[in-house]
Amino acid sequence: MELVTFFETLWLARIPILKGIGVTVSISVLAILVGTILGIGVGLALTYGNRPLRWLVRGYTDFIRGTPVLVLVLASYYVLGTIGIDLGPFQAGVLALAVFCSSHVGEIVRGALQSIPRGQTEAAKAIGLTFPQTFAYVLGPQALRQVLPAWVNTAAEMVKASTLLSIIGVAELLLRTQELISRTFMSLEFYFFAGFLYFVVNYGIERFGRYVERKTSIPS
Amino acid sequence: MKIALSAAVAALALMAAMPAGAQEKQSRLDEVLARGHLVMGTGSTNAPWHFKSADDKLQGFDVDMGRIVAKALFGDPDKIEYVNQSSDARIPNITTDKVDLTCQFMTVTGERAQQIAFTIPYYREGVGLMLKGDSKYADYAALKGAGSGVTISVLQNVYAEAMVHAALPEAKVDQYESVDLIYQALESGRADAVATDQSSLAWYMKQNPDRYKDAGYGWNPQTYACGVKRGDQDWLNFVNTALHEAMTGVEFDFYANSYKTWFGKELAPPQIGFPVEYK
Numbered sequence: 103m104e105l106v107t108f109f110e111t112l113w114l115a116r117i118p119i120l121k122g123i124g125v126t127v128s129i130s131v132l133a134i135l136v137g138t139i140l141g142i143g144v145g146l147a148l149t150y151g152n153r154p155l156r157w158l159v160r161g162y163t164d165f166i167r168g169t170p171v172l173v174l175v176l177a178s179y180y181v182l183g184t185i186g187i188d189l190g191p192f193q194a195g196v197l198a199l200a201v202f203c204s205s206h207v208g209e210i211v212r213g214a215l216q217s218i219p220r221g222q223t224e225a226a227k228a229i230g231l232t233f234p235q236t237f238a239y240v241l242g243p244q245a246l247r248q249v250l251p252a253w254v255n256t257a258a259e260m261v262k263a264s265t266l267l268s269i270i271g272v273a274e275l276l277l278r279t280q281e282l283i284s285r286t287f288m289s290l291e292f293y294f295f296a297g298f299l300y301f302v303v304n305y306g307i308e309r310f311g312r313y314v315e316r317k318t319s320i321p322s
Numbered sequence: 323m324k325i326a327l328s329a330a331v332a333a334l335a336l337m338a339a340m341p342a343g344a345q346e347k348q349s350r351l352d353e354v355l356a357r358g359h360l361v362m363g364t365g366s367t368n369a370p371w372h373f374k375s376a377d378d379k380l381q382g383f384d385v386d387m388g389r390i391v392a393k394a395l396f397g398d399p400d401k402i403e404y405v406n407q408s409s410d411a412r413i414p415n416i417t418t419d420k421v422d423l424t425c426q427f428m429t430v431t432g433e434r435a436q437q438i439a440f441t442i443p444y445y446r447e448g449v450g451l452m453l454k455g456d457s458k459y460a461d462y463a464a465l466k467g468a469g470s471g472v473t474i475s476v477l478q479n480v481y482a483e484a485m486v487h488a489a490l491p492e493a494k495v496d497q498y499e500s501v502d503l504i505y506q507a508l509e510s511g512r513a514d515a516v517a518t519d520q521s522s523l524a525w526y527m528k529q530n531p532d533r534y535k536d537a538g539y540g541w542n543p544q545t546y547a548c549g550v551k552r553g554d555q556d557w558l559n560f561v562n563t564a565l566h567e568a569m570t571g572v573e574f575d576f577y578a579n580s581y582k583t584w585f586g587k588e589l590a591p592p593q594i595g596f597p598v599e600y601k
Contacts, residue, residue, distance in 0.1 A: 118378050183418050191406075271406035273366075280367040281374045287502040 108291050115282050122278030129264045132196045134257050137203025145211025166205035171263045174198040179270045195267035206256045214248035254311035258304045349556035359401040362388040363421035370525040370584035371427045386580035387425040394564035425548040438549040441561050445546040450520035451537035462539035475504040475513035489541050528586040
């Protein structure tokens, strides 16, 4: 009986829930994408930048990594507004998550690049490769294998951090769930269901990571 | 004559020296009228105040207060852009101009009144007690008479115990962490009564007609009012006028309908003749 009521309520609420999943996925994908691109830049700067650049970027990563995501979300929504950059809740949220993601990816990339023996860069130089070529053909592919497991971890963290955007009113999956609960009073059931959906999204990311790992592994 | 002239010149010079924005500062009222819609902040997760209907439309008593203001502005209660905000965002969103107006069951306190300007109140909240329809206790007096024999279910809160004991000094207090659980405790007989906001009780009884009853006692008064940014008396006056006339004047039917929809009670129309405010 209880279960039947749950599924009936769920069916009635399918559109808002699907919209919520849509928003959660788009926030996550955008934040991970932008964060990864920025993060690669951060990692390169940390590894190969000259001293002033390295210090600047080190300051950026340490500051961002040491700040709670919630604070970043609130700052990009409220503080940027006071200096004239008026972002909507969705844009402000994506920006905060992307910045947070970039600092983590930057450190992961730096670690991976530094684990490659220096001799490889020297050998690439010896055969006349420019730096972009060295990165694209020698360092990049090796670093990618090192980066993947940690990157999957960060990506999953981003999906979970997207729930914080409900505070500034982005109608993502958690807020949609809370809206549903306030109407139906079925809190345990729907929180559990939302948890399951987050798991599905993160499981998808994990499978994607594994897939890329397989594709890029060295055939033995 | 000469003195008057030089005084006028001095006044002109002073005006010119002032920043342009300061002398032409428009009220938000003009800004909203020029924009063509009201930007209102409210939540989406608390029935019957602000929540989503089954077809995903924002509704509730707070939402209707915004609709009253929009109707006064444009003659159309639907000209509202809602900014969905959590309770924590109510005051920051007002002070950083994300919204023109916030109506989100905001309790008026001195501390908050230092940060934002409150409108006139539109509801007075209090805690009430709800019993099962077939409960062995008839009303508040019976519950109080039973002393330590009654168990009250209540939402978990630092003040929960003291709050219940203010009305029922000897009652046993069981705290639960979500709203559905306090109702479930009553339903399953683990509690004899639920103590929570009267508006929530009224809404729950309306959703489940004839299964529960109100014990007929209220305490812990709190005033709910909308909030606007400080320092714009023109805009505050306008919102106050709109709300005031909804409770006492031409828009009374709008307010009374909303009250009936969300709290299940009919309001007596304001008495004609001498204004009720001065009684």
